[in-house]
Amino acid sequence: MSALEQYGLLLGLTIGVIAFVLSLYLFTQMIGKTRQEPAKDVPATGGQLSRDPVWVRYHARYYGYALLFLAFDMEMAFMYPWAVVYKQVGRVALLDMGVFLAILFLGLLYGWSQGALRRQ
Amino acid sequence: MTTVLILLLLALGAYLVAVIETWTITGRFQLAAPLFAGIALLGRESIVPRKPDRIFFEVAPVLLLISAILAAAVVPLTPDLIITDLATGALFINAALVYVLVALLMAGWGPDGAYAMIGGWRFLGQLIAYAMLIVMPITAVVMRAESLLTTQIVVSQAGVWNIVYQPLGFVLFFIAAMALAFLPPFDLPTAKGELAGGVEAEYTGVRLAVFRLGRLALIITLAAATVIFYLGGWQGPWLPPWAWSAIKILVVTATMLLIGRFMPRIREADLLAWCWIFGIPLALLNIFLVGVLVLVLP
Numbered sequence: 001m002s003a004l005e006q007y008g009l010l011l012g013l014t015i016g017v018i019a020f021v022l023s024l025y026l027f028t029q030m031i032g033k034t035r036q037e038p039a040k041d042v043p044a045t046g047g048q049l050s051r052d053p054v055w056v057r058y059h060a061r062y063y064g065y066a067l068l069f070l071a072f073d074m075e076m077a078f079m080y081p082w083a084v085v086y087k088q089v090g091r092v093a094l095l096d097m098g099v100f101l102a103i104l105f106l107g108l109l110y111g112w113s114q115g116a117l118r119r120q
Numbered sequence: 121m122t123t124v125l126i127l128l129l130l131a132l133g134a135y136l137v138a139v140i141e142t143w144t145i146t147g148r149f150q151l152a153a154p155l156f157a158g159i160a161l162l163g164r165e166s167i168v169p170r171k172p173d174r175i176f177f178e179v180a181p182v183l184l185l186i187s188a189i190l191a192a193a194v195v196p197l198t199p200d201l202i203i204t205d206l207a208t209g210a211l212f213i214n215a216a217l218v219y220v221l222v223a224l225l226m227a228g229w230g231p232d233g234a235y236a237m238i239g240g241w242r243f244l245g246q247l248i249a250y251a252m253l254i255v256m257p258i259t260a261v262v263m264r265a266e267s268l269l270t271t272q273i274v275v276s277q278a279g280v281w282n283i284v285y286q287p288l289g290f291v292l293f294f295i296a297a298m299a300l301a302f303l304p305p306f307d308l309p310t311a312k313g314e315l316a317g318g319v320e321a322e323y324t325g326v327r328l329a330v331f332r333l334g335r336l337a338l339i340i341t342l343a344a345a346t347v348i349f350y351l352g353g354w355q356g357p358w359l360p361p362w363a364w365s366a367i368k369i370l371v372v373t374a375t376m377l378l379i380g381r382f383m384p385r386i387r388e389a390d391l392l393a394w395c396w397i398f399g400i401p402l403a404l405l406n407i408f409l410v411g412v413l414v415l416v417l418p
Contacts, residue, residue, distance in 0.1 A: 006204040009123070013193060013203070017186050021330055027162070028326040034165040041170040043233030044321040050234045058237075062245045065392050069248045072400070076255045080211055083262040087414055094411045101404055108400065117396050119389035 064116030068108060075104055123203050130192050134336035137373055144377045158329060166325030169231040177230030180223045181327050184334030187219035192341040196271045198354045198361040209270035210258050213345055217300060220338060221247045224309050224319050227331070231322035239318025243309035245388045246299055249395035253296035256403035257289035260410040261349045274353030281352040285413065288406040290350045292399060297342040297376070299391070301335070304380025308388055343372040
């Protein structure tokens with residue numbers, strides 16, 4: 001199979017799953033409808049509407065990790081092609097990526113020393 | 121043809137996961153229980169909360185199922201039994217499974233319920249903890265296989281399985297896979313008894329059935345991924361390849377579910393701290409060790 005056909009198959013799989021779920025919804029609608037009754041649609045908060053709105057700004061207390069995560073996640077984009085050719089290129093590849101990773105690791109240590117690895 | 125067969129096997133696998141999960145929790149082996157539970161869910165009303173973000177609410181369960189099935193599409197059960205042998209297979213598993221986060225965040229935001237919302241945000245923190253421990257061990261596996269093809273990764277383990285070659289990577293990947301599938305010690309987004317089901321709390325009836333199906337498919341897919349990355353895939357003596365795949369996948373699934381039975385739930389802050397202070401340095405060490413081994417060994 002060519003690459004295009006492979007991705008076409010994956011797209012078909014996605015559409016197939018959606019169709020399966022829709023048919024399941026249709027089937028359950030056929031065997032019985034949801035009755036509209038008062039207070040049935042209150043979210044699970046002890047039977048009452050919650051006092052405060054739910055869609056509010058949320059304090060992402062792990063933001064220190066999140067910033068480090070960005071750096072490491074970008075680095076992974078380089079790691080995959082590097083890993084494929086690693087054995088061919090040999091020792092140079094190990095040194096190149098070693099220096100790169102060492103710098104990143106120093107960044108992690110610096111972040112740790114500054115209290116980034118803590119839920120704020 | 122292969123596609124249909126694999127989807128049927130995936131359905132069977134998801135069913136067996138449900139059976140094993142009941143067995144690990146209650147100690148009873150009930151082969152028909154998931155069937156009855158599924159029929160019961162289909163028969164129930166599927167209520168929509170009063171002011172939902174309707175698109176997020178409807179898309180979340182479907183997206184969870186899709187991401188699990190797309191990841192399963194590049195996992196080989198035997199040399200031929202694979203839906204598509206993508207040239208970027210190992211990367212594609214990652215890409216597909218990232219949508220688990222998107223689905224759970226949508227399920228948390230969509231229904232406008234407090235418990236669901238907390239569950240969704242918690243899973244975002246959990247992703248920041250486990251994501252690196254998924255990708256870094258896979259990189260080390262790819263270094264040995266010199267290819268992102270999943271079949272090639274299995275073939276590269278012909279002599280020594282990766283669990284022996286890089287045990288550190290296996291342990292990290294196994295833990296991260298459990299966190300990705302939000303299995304018990306890491307079930308922060310659902311957290312039964314603490315968040316009343318969390319992201320699952322507002323789903324009822326057929327939507328909950330789809331959500332749970334997605335979760336079961338995710339567990340079996342991750343077990344299969346662990347097997348092809350670390351346990352030599354279909355390889356093994358005496359038995360035919362498909363039998364080895366089936367045995368290994370079921371054993372890994374049962375192990376994942378059993379570990380959660382004996383562990384208390386881990387707090388988000390602890391999970392983040394342990395993953396970044398111990399997990400990531402160990403994962404980098406693993407890449408370095410494998411790098412040296414690949415160059416030194418013939």
